[in-house]
Amino acid sequence: MDFCDLTGKTALVTGSSRGIGRAIGLLLAQLGARVVFHGSRAGEKLDSAVAGAGGGAVALAADFERPDEVAELAEVLIKRSLAPDILVLNASVQSYTGLADFDGAEFLRMFCANVESSCLLLRKLLPEMRKRGFGRVIFVGSINGVRPAPRLAVYGATKAALMNIARTAAAENAPFGITVNTILPGVIETDRNAERLSDAEFAKSLRERIPMHRFGTACDCAGAVAFLASDAAAYITGAEIPVDGGWQLAR
Numbered sequence: 001m002d003f004c005d006l007t008g009k010t011a012l013v014t015g016s017s018r019g020i021g022r023a024i025g026l027l028l029a030q031l032g033a034r035v036v037f038h039g040s041r042a043g044e045k046l047d048s049a050v051a052g053a054g055g056g057a058v059a060l061a062a063d064f065e066r067p068d069e070v071a072e073l074a075e076v077l078i079k080r081s082l083a084p085d086i087l088v089l090n091a092s093v094q095s096y097t098g099l100a101d102f103d104g105a106e107f108l109r110m111f112c113a114n115v116e117s118s119c120l121l122l123r124k125l126l127p128e129m130r131k132r133g134f135g136r137v138i139f140v141g142s143i144n145g146v147r148p149a150p151r152l153a154v155y156g157a158t159k160a161a162l163m164n165i166a167r168t169a170a171a172e173n174a175p176f177g178i179t180v181n182t183i184l185p186g187v188i189e190t191d192r193n194a195e196r197l198s199d200a201e202f203a204k205s206l207r208e209r210i211p212m213h214r215f216g217t218a219c220d221c222a223g224a225v226a227f228l229a230s231d232a233a234a235y236i237t238g239a240e241i242p243v244d245g246g247w248q249l250a251r
């Protein structure tokens, strides 16, 4: 039995125009899934992700800061017979602000893009999975959802909220053949933290505190997601898997 063969499955990977999402989309496509790549807007990055996946892949754009666009994305997927068997909730926005400078508008923006969008997609797409008696939902959380980091309280709170939502969705949907799990990336080299990690001194001290003494790659995350999407993980639900080189163990 080929545990990782995803032939015949459709996958939506949100935020897959670049970074971790892109690596996940490309790996799922390599394993045989028809992948819907998604970004906040149409453009070259999204097109190049689709091109990298080969035939069958599709690009769809929706700004997750706009709930109407999220709902429309789900409608389009259903109308075009692209309702996913595998739903990877990866897109997020992140900003650094200390609580002393708390900004209500920014709080709402992060909760809308990171949390509400996931709930809206689940509301529309879980019923389709239930009809089929099969589904794999994988949240891309963050180690910041479980451990504090300076100036990331609100972002970390969105990730903590998603962990709770994932566990609840796992319990609610287990009887329908649907698993729901979360990966918790540590420090992964992508566009998102390129500027911070370009500070050589900061990067060195951070790397030294990670037990594996290296930052993660988008491919490190993709492997864990592919495993959770596969038959090898059929009996795993409600789990949180750190992909962080042991960072959650560090003091």
Ligand SMILES: NC(=O)c1ccc[n+]([C@@H]2O[C@H](COP(=O)([O-])OP(=O)(O)OC[C@H]3O[C@@H](n4cnc5c(N)ncnc54)[C@H](OP(=O)(O)O)[C@@H]3O)[C@@H](O)[C@H]2O)c1
Pocket (backbone or CB within 6 Å): 014, 015, 016, 017, 018, 019, 020, 021, 038, 039, 040, 041, 045, 062, 063, 064, 065, 090, 091, 092, 093, 094, 113, 140, 141, 142, 143, 144, 184, 185, 186, 187, 188, 189, 190, 191, 192, 193
């Ligand atoms: N990198 C890390 O160290 C790290 C660590 C822990 C957790 N994570 C989590 O891993 C996931 C991916 O992170 P990454 O580093 O790969 O991020 P990234 O390089 O910043 O890419 C973000 C992706 O999300 C999309 N996106 C951004 N804003 C959006 C919006 N308003 N509406 C819809 N899509 C939007 C982007 O699309 P566009 O190209 O259109 O902007 C892009 O595809 C995120 O959930 C992040 O929180 C990352």
